[in-house]
Amino acid sequence: GAVVSQHPSWVICKSGTSVKIECRSLDFQATTMFWYRQFPKQSLMLMATSNEGSKATYEQGVEKDKFLINHASLTLSTLTVTSAHPEDSSFYICSARDRWAGGNYGYTFGSGTRLTVV
Protein backbone atom coordinates (compact mmCIF):
# COMPACT_ATOMS: atom_id res chain seq x y z
CA GLY A 1 0.00 0.00 0.00
CA ALA A 2 0.83 3.67 -0.17
CA VAL A 3 3.49 4.81 2.26
CA VAL A 4 4.29 8.32 3.41
CA SER A 5 7.62 8.80 5.12
CA GLN A 6 8.00 11.74 7.47
CA HIS A 7 11.30 12.85 8.95
CA PRO A 8 12.47 13.50 11.52
CA SER A 9 10.17 11.67 13.91
CA TRP A 10 11.19 14.03 16.66
CA VAL A 11 13.36 17.09 16.98
CA ILE A 12 14.44 19.42 19.75
CA CYS A 13 15.63 22.87 18.78
CA LYS A 14 16.57 26.09 20.45
CA SER A 15 14.25 29.05 20.39
CA GLY A 16 14.93 31.27 17.40
CA THR A 17 16.24 28.55 15.13
CA SER A 18 14.50 26.99 12.13
CA VAL A 19 13.47 23.38 11.68
CA LYS A 20 12.67 21.57 8.44
CA ILE A 21 10.32 18.59 8.32
CA GLU A 22 10.18 16.37 5.25
CA CYS A 23 7.24 14.42 3.92
CA ARG A 24 7.84 11.91 1.14
CA SER A 25 5.48 9.68 -0.76
CA LEU A 26 7.53 6.54 -1.26
CA ASP A 27 5.61 4.60 -3.88
CA PHE A 28 3.22 7.06 -5.43
CA GLN A 29 3.04 10.56 -6.80
CA ALA A 30 1.28 13.25 -4.85
CA THR A 31 0.28 16.52 -6.45
CA THR A 32 -1.20 17.60 -3.14
CA MET A 33 0.00 17.13 0.40
CA PHE A 34 -1.55 18.43 3.60
CA TRP A 35 0.16 19.62 6.76
CA TYR A 36 -1.53 19.31 10.14
CA ARG A 37 -0.58 20.37 13.64
CA GLN A 38 -1.77 18.64 16.78
CA PHE A 39 -1.39 19.91 20.32
CA PRO A 40 -1.61 17.50 23.28
CA LYS A 41 -5.07 16.03 23.81
CA GLN A 42 -6.44 17.96 20.84
CA SER A 43 -7.50 17.02 17.36
CA LEU A 44 -5.57 17.55 14.15
CA MET A 45 -5.75 21.08 12.80
CA LEU A 46 -5.09 21.61 9.12
CA MET A 47 -2.37 24.19 8.60
CA ALA A 48 -1.95 24.27 4.85
CA THR A 49 -2.38 22.48 1.56
CA SER A 50 0.84 21.97 -0.34
CA ASN A 51 0.54 21.98 -4.13
CA GLU A 52 3.31 20.63 -6.34
CA GLY A 53 4.89 23.39 -8.37
CA SER A 54 2.85 26.20 -6.89
CA LYS A 55 2.31 28.11 -3.69
CA ALA A 56 0.77 26.48 -0.69
CA THR A 57 -2.69 27.40 0.49
CA TYR A 58 -2.75 28.30 4.17
CA GLU A 59 -5.68 27.99 6.56
CA GLN A 60 -6.93 31.07 8.29
CA GLY A 61 -4.73 32.09 11.17
CA VAL A 62 -1.64 30.21 9.99
CA GLU A 63 1.33 32.49 9.29
CA LYS A 64 2.73 31.65 5.89
CA ASP A 65 6.01 33.43 6.59
CA LYS A 66 6.54 31.38 9.71
CA PHE A 67 5.56 28.01 8.30
CA LEU A 68 7.26 27.78 4.93
CA ILE A 69 6.04 25.01 2.67
CA ASN A 70 7.83 23.80 -0.42
CA HIS A 71 6.49 21.11 -2.73
CA ALA A 72 9.16 20.95 -5.39
CA SER A 73 8.45 17.47 -6.68
CA LEU A 74 5.62 14.97 -6.87
CA THR A 75 7.08 12.99 -4.00
CA LEU A 76 8.40 15.57 -1.56
CA SER A 77 6.96 18.38 0.49
CA THR A 78 8.80 20.20 3.25
CA LEU A 79 7.56 22.30 6.14
CA THR A 80 10.03 24.72 7.68
CA VAL A 81 9.19 26.26 11.02
CA THR A 82 11.14 29.50 11.01
CA SER A 83 12.33 31.27 14.14
CA ALA A 84 10.73 28.63 16.29
CA HIS A 85 9.42 29.49 19.72
CA PRO A 86 8.20 27.28 22.57
CA GLU A 87 4.58 27.81 21.54
CA ASP A 88 5.41 26.12 18.21
CA SER A 89 6.11 22.90 20.07
CA SER A 90 3.61 20.43 18.70
CA PHE A 91 3.07 17.24 16.73
CA TYR A 92 3.23 17.94 13.00
CA ILE A 93 1.69 15.44 10.58
CA CYS A 94 1.64 15.34 6.80
CA SER A 95 -0.80 13.60 4.51
CA ALA A 96 -0.50 12.81 0.84
CA ARG A 97 -2.95 11.69 -1.80
CA ASP A 98 -2.04 9.39 -4.66
CA ARG A 99 -2.83 11.42 -7.77
CA TRP A 100 -4.09 8.32 -9.53
CA ALA A 101 -6.10 6.82 -6.70
CA GLY A 102 -9.85 6.94 -6.64
CA GLY A 103 -12.08 7.49 -3.65
CA ASN A 104 -10.58 7.91 -0.25
CA TYR A 105 -7.95 5.24 -0.58
CA GLY A 106 -5.38 7.77 -1.68
CA TYR A 107 -5.10 9.65 1.64
CA THR A 108 -2.11 8.37 3.57
CA PHE A 109 -0.62 9.98 6.65
CA GLY A 110 2.96 10.20 7.79
CA SER A 111 3.96 9.04 11.25
CA GLY A 112 4.34 12.59 12.50
CA THR A 113 7.11 14.80 13.84
CA ARG A 114 7.20 15.87 17.45
CA LEU A 115 8.81 19.28 17.67
CA THR A 116 10.02 20.60 21.00
CA VAL A 117 11.38 24.13 21.14
CA VAL A 118 13.43 24.95 24.21
Add this chain to the structure above:
Amino acid sequence: DAKTTQPTSMDCAEGRAANLPCNHSTISGNEYVYWYRQIHSQGPQYIIHGLKNNETNEMASLIITEDRKSSTLILPHATLRDTAVYYCIVRVDFGNEKLTFGTGTRLTIIP
Protein backbone atom coordinates in the same frame (compact mmCIF):
# COMPACT_ATOMS: atom_id res chain seq x y z
CA ASP B 1 -17.72 19.85 5.25
CA ALA B 2 -20.66 18.87 7.41
CA LYS B 3 -20.08 18.81 11.14
CA THR B 4 -20.03 15.55 13.04
CA THR B 5 -20.75 14.79 16.68
CA GLN B 6 -19.13 11.91 18.52
CA PRO B 7 -18.99 10.87 22.17
CA THR B 8 -15.82 12.03 23.84
CA SER B 9 -14.84 8.63 25.14
CA MET B 10 -15.93 5.00 25.30
CA ASP B 11 -14.73 1.80 26.90
CA CYS B 12 -15.10 -1.69 25.48
CA ALA B 13 -14.10 -5.07 26.83
CA GLU B 14 -11.46 -6.96 24.91
CA GLY B 15 -13.01 -9.49 22.54
CA ARG B 16 -16.35 -7.73 22.41
CA ALA B 17 -17.69 -5.65 19.58
CA ALA B 18 -16.99 -1.94 19.84
CA ASN B 19 -19.75 0.25 18.45
CA LEU B 20 -18.80 3.86 17.86
CA PRO B 21 -21.63 6.26 16.95
CA CYS B 22 -21.43 9.42 14.90
CA ASN B 23 -24.10 12.01 14.19
CA HIS B 24 -23.95 13.98 10.95
CA SER B 25 -27.43 15.43 10.65
CA THR B 26 -26.45 18.11 8.12
CA ILE B 27 -24.73 15.76 5.69
CA SER B 28 -25.26 16.57 2.02
CA GLY B 29 -26.30 14.10 -0.64
CA ASN B 30 -22.82 13.92 -2.19
CA GLU B 31 -20.89 13.64 1.06
CA TYR B 32 -19.36 10.39 2.19
CA VAL B 33 -18.78 9.22 5.76
CA TYR B 34 -15.17 8.37 6.56
CA TRP B 35 -13.62 6.85 9.63
CA TYR B 36 -10.00 7.24 10.65
CA ARG B 37 -8.24 6.33 13.86
CA GLN B 38 -5.14 7.65 15.55
CA ILE B 39 -3.12 5.54 17.88
CA HIS B 40 -1.13 7.56 20.38
CA SER B 41 1.65 9.63 18.79
CA GLN B 42 1.11 8.23 15.31
CA GLY B 43 -0.46 9.55 12.14
CA PRO B 44 -4.14 8.78 11.45
CA GLN B 45 -5.01 5.50 9.79
CA TYR B 46 -7.85 5.04 7.32
CA ILE B 47 -10.47 2.52 8.43
CA ILE B 48 -13.48 2.61 6.15
CA HIS B 49 -15.85 4.89 4.28
CA GLY B 50 -19.32 4.76 2.72
CA LEU B 51 -22.05 6.80 1.07
CA LYS B 52 -25.35 5.20 1.99
CA ASN B 53 -24.91 1.45 1.94
CA ASN B 54 -23.39 -0.49 4.78
CA GLU B 55 -19.76 -1.34 4.20
CA THR B 56 -17.42 -3.97 5.59
CA ASN B 57 -13.71 -4.57 5.24
CA GLU B 58 -11.05 -6.47 7.10
CA MET B 59 -10.90 -3.87 9.84
CA ALA B 60 -14.48 -2.86 10.53
CA SER B 61 -18.07 -2.47 9.44
CA LEU B 62 -19.85 0.81 8.79
CA ILE B 63 -23.58 1.07 9.31
CA ILE B 64 -25.24 4.20 7.89
CA THR B 65 -28.85 4.96 8.75
CA GLU B 66 -31.34 5.24 5.94
CA ASP B 67 -31.67 9.00 6.37
CA ARG B 68 -27.83 9.21 6.49
CA LYS B 69 -27.97 11.44 9.53
CA SER B 70 -25.93 9.07 11.65
CA SER B 71 -23.62 6.12 11.37
CA THR B 72 -21.92 3.50 13.53
CA LEU B 73 -18.46 2.06 13.19
CA ILE B 74 -18.24 -1.50 14.42
CA LEU B 75 -15.02 -3.23 15.41
CA PRO B 76 -16.26 -6.82 15.64
CA HIS B 77 -13.73 -8.25 18.07
CA ALA B 78 -11.86 -5.47 19.79
CA THR B 79 -8.28 -6.02 20.86
CA LEU B 80 -6.01 -3.92 23.04
CA ARG B 81 -4.38 -2.61 19.89
CA ASP B 82 -7.67 -0.98 18.92
CA THR B 83 -7.26 1.55 21.73
CA ALA B 84 -7.13 4.85 19.84
CA VAL B 85 -9.00 8.04 19.00
CA TYR B 86 -11.56 7.40 16.28
CA TYR B 87 -12.58 10.21 13.96
CA CYS B 88 -15.76 10.36 11.92
CA ILE B 89 -15.47 12.75 8.98
CA VAL B 90 -17.90 13.66 6.23
CA ARG B 91 -16.75 15.13 2.94
CA VAL B 92 -17.31 15.02 -0.77
CA ASP B 93 -15.28 12.42 -2.61
CA PHE B 94 -13.48 14.12 -5.45
CA GLY B 95 -10.30 15.96 -6.22
CA ASN B 96 -8.02 16.89 -3.37
CA GLU B 97 -10.59 17.84 -0.82
CA LYS B 98 -9.01 18.23 2.58
CA LEU B 99 -9.93 16.14 5.59
CA THR B 100 -11.21 18.16 8.52
CA PHE B 101 -10.93 16.38 11.84
CA GLY B 102 -13.34 16.84 14.73
CA THR B 103 -12.66 15.90 18.32
CA GLY B 104 -13.20 12.17 17.83
CA THR B 105 -13.96 9.40 20.31
CA ARG B 106 -11.24 8.06 22.56
CA LEU B 107 -11.86 4.31 22.64
CA THR B 108 -10.22 2.34 25.41
CA ILE B 109 -10.22 -1.44 25.22
CA ILE B 110 -10.31 -2.98 28.66
CA PRO B 111 -8.50 -6.31 29.23
